[in-house]
Amino acid sequence: MDTQQVNTKPGNKSNSLMIGLAMIIIGSLFLLDRMDMINALEWWYIAPAMIALAGIINLFSRENPEDRANGVFQIVLAFWLFASAEQLWGWTFRTSWPVLIMGAGLRHLVIAMSAPRQ
Secondary structure, three states, X not given: OOOOOOOOXXXXXXXXXXXXXXXXXXXXXXXXXXXXXXXXXXXXXXXXXXXXXXXXXXXXXXXXXXXXXXXHHHHHHHHHHHHHHHOHHHOOOOOOOHHHHHHHHHHHHHHHHHOOXX
């Protein structure tokens, strides 16, 4: 009988909990919208704030460079979502998507700069 190895990397449990909780909240909002109990568009503006908060938590509460880099990317993603939704500086989702590529590059730079020198 094969035993399945459990990944004991710190942060995996909390990451899974955060993702699971976010999916439940988002699903609940869509369900309530479809049942005409709320207007989901009003809740859209909270999403970037929640993503930015998760990014700030990852950035300052984690010791793993990759988790910190993910926090930086989450903050960039939240900024992009808000700026595109509000059309700040003429940004739209269609025209400003390269910001996400820049955010992914920034994530990789943070990981590279945080890695111990050999």
